[in-house]
Amino acid sequence: LGAPAALLKGLLLGEKHALPKEVRAAFNRVGVSHVLAVSGLHVGLIAGIFFFVFRLFGLTRRRATWVTVAALIVYVFVVDLRPSVVRASVMAGLILIAFTIERDTDLWNVLGVAALIILLIGPQSLFDVGFQLSFGAVGSIALLYTPITGAIHRVFGKPTKTWMQWVVAAVSVSAAAQIGTGPFVALYFNRLPLLSVAANLIVVPTIGIIVTLGLLACAFGFWLVPFATALNALNWAFLSGLIGVVQALSKIPRTSLPVPSPSPMFFAGYYGAIALILWSQKFPPVRKVLLFLALFGINVYIWKDVFREDRLEVVFLDVGQGDGLFLRFPNGRTMLVDGGPRTRYFDAGKYVLAPFLRHQGIRKIDIVAPTHSDNDHIGGLVSILEEFPVAHVLDSGQYADSWTDDRFYELVEEKGIARHIVSAGDSLIGLGGVGAFVLHPAPKFVSQECDAPMGRNNTSVVLRITYGGTSLLLTGDAEREAERFFLGWKDRLPTTVLKVGHHGSSGSSSCAFLNAVRPEIAILSVGAWNRFGHPSEEVLKKLNEVGAKIYRTDRMGAITVEVGEGWMKVRTMLPMGKGKGEK
Structure with missing residues (x-):
């Protein structure tokens, strides 16, 4: 019953849906x-x-x-x-x-x-990831098993006892599979397990016993029920013991190493190096070539950032019906503005933001900025604070009574994260030459003790980001009441890229505001087929009238804006297509 039964079902039939999430996570962490x-x-x-x-x-x-x-x-x-x-x-x-x-x-x-x-x-x-890992592992074992076994024998001597020979063989198989599939594991999971070779010495033989007992119980269950019951009882002990061992190993700190997704160049270099190493065993002169290439590769890795042009990168992530933005500044500092929703069915922080950050090789976040406390903005940030070190949190200070809000600030306090309450007129510094000016909220929109006087949407932290002659206006869920206040900023309003307020609802993006901003590009963070009907046809029409080119996360996926000195580039994850009311 319970986890042992679910594990046996998964091992025999591949049906893992009944396996508890914490057990599956433990197996993943241990590798x-x-x-x-x-x-x-x-x-x-x-x-x-x-x-x-x-x-x-x-x-x-x-x-x-x-x-x-x-x-x-x-x-x-x-x-x-x-x-x-x-x-x-x-x-x-x-x-x-x-x-x-x-x-x-x-x-x-x-x-x-x-x-x-x-x-x-x-x-x-x-x-398919299963195809690549399966064939990659078998091919690696076929190719690398003998060289690894030979290397172990040269270092430690050839074992004479049978059990030691088995250990060497098991280590060689596990090491060969891990070396061969390492880049693919990094590509798909952004983690490299550090305990897997040692853990496999325990796990693999135990799995062999479990599968054998399970199959024998199936075979004898039709005609020798008492014997099959005894086999199942014995198997339950092995299954429970295996789960306990894996969970204990998973609690060891740093059982895996977070890594960014490797580039195609890395794949070519990595497998090319393996080929050269194997070739050098037969042709010793190749070792000089290998040494030269290794030194060349190390130099390229060390100096690659020196020749990289400074740039600001802003990624509007597709978090469904919500907002989630990632900013990387020229000096390497990082910032998250909002984190998408968190519900019982979907957590944007866990399933969108965290995988994206790991893919980018981000291990810590300098600034997390929830624009306001609505779940579709702050919900996903809870998982981010649980998983990633964060240096600073900035927000409007608006009171809110919700689980996500309470949990978010509980984590801020538990982890000793510096919290900064900002309001209109504040500026952020230390962002590598990027200007970050707070246009909103004005004090009259915010209450730290009760509900927001003009609604939570109008307490949104609104940032104007400037770099290299390009500006971005990030408006959160600000609606017309807040927009009327923005108009007082006058010369600070014209912008290159506008993150359209409140997902393009009819309650935002007034004509006066859009005419003052006059964006070249308008980005809508919106969920596909959302129940609110966002974005409204009215807002799309207004954006077209001011000459803005419209980008939407529901149709184009993540939208990346790169900004350098005097240039800007926009990329979308999915091919750009036009919908009704867009140009």
């Missing part, structure tokens, strides 16, 4: 989540047990082989044709057939046939 996916280990055990049972029932070797292959085909469909299972089943079937007809097998040929079959069934599998 042994690969055992949760049905793959080579599981298929090898299943094939072996099927073959043994069929032979036990008196089938000849040839017939047992063909029945086992048929059983594997059925199993592949039971687990929904997952690439790792198809790959392992094809390889196991071919090896069994070769064994039966007494033919030698070539691992690379078998691996190639497995890949060909999968890609014939679904060519898009080439871009």
Whole structure:
């Protein structure tokens, strides 16, 4: 029952949805989540047990082989044709057939046939993370196992005892798989596990026992129920023990290293270096070339930022119906303005902001600025404060009574984050030459003891960002009441890029305000098919009338604005398309 039963179901059938989130997270942190996916280990055990049972029932070797292959085909469909299972089943079937007809097998040929079959069934599998990790791991083991084992023997000597030989073999397999798939793990998960090689020495054999007991219980459950019950009781002990060990290991500090997503150049250099290292074993002169390339690569890495032009980067993230902006200043400092919503079904901080920050290699955030306390702005920031170190928080100081608001400021206090309450006329400094001026809120809009006099939307912190002759106006959810106050700023209002207020609702973006701002670009942070009907047709029409080019996160995904001295560049994650009322 509980987590042990869910884990067994996941190991045998690949159905992990019932596995508690904390257990899955523990396996991820330790770097042994690969055992949760049905793959080579599981298929090898299943094939072996099927073959043994069929032979036990008196089938000849040839017939047992063909029945086992048929059983594997059925199993592949039971687990929904997952690439790792198809790959392992094809390889196991071919090896069994070769064994039966007494033919030698070539691992690379078998691996190639497995890949060909999968890609014939679904060519898009080439871009599937499971396909890449599965074939990458097996290929790495085939390529690197012998060199790693030889290196261990040279350093520590060749072991004479059987158990020591098994440990060396297990370490070599695990290290080979981790070296081969490391860049892909970094690309998709932005973390490199540090304990996985050691943890696999415990986890992999235990998984073998668990899968074997589970399959035997299934086999005997139809005709020897007491025996199957005893097997299940024993398996429950192994499952519970495994979960306990993994959770204990996951509590060790720094079990994984956060890393940015590697670039295509890194992939080429990394796998090129592995190829050269292997080649140098046969041709020693290659070692000089390898040393030269290593020194060249280190120099490029050290000096790359020296030749990079200073720039301001602003990313309007697609957080659904809400706001979430990331700013990276020329001096490397970072800022988050809002964090999208947090509900029982979706947490923009956990599923959008945090993966984006890890992808960018961001380990700490200098400034977090919730414009106001509505859930679609502050909700996702709770997860950010829970996961990332933050130096400063700035807000309007407006009182709010909600779980997200209370939890956010509870974390600010717990973590000793400096809090700054800002109002109209304040400025931010130390941003690498970027000007950040607070246009709002004015004191009359804010109350630190009760509800906002003119509504929470009108307490939004509004920032005007300037750099290199380009300006950006970030308006939060400010509505017409706040916009009337903005008009007093006059010369500070004209802007290049406007983050349209309140997701383009009809209560914002008055004609007087838009005529004073006259943006070249208008960015709408809005959720697809939202129940509020944002953005309104009226606002889209007004933006067109002032000549603004419209960008929308619901249609274009994340929108990136890069600003340098005298230039600006806008990129969208999805191809730009025009909708009704846009130009």
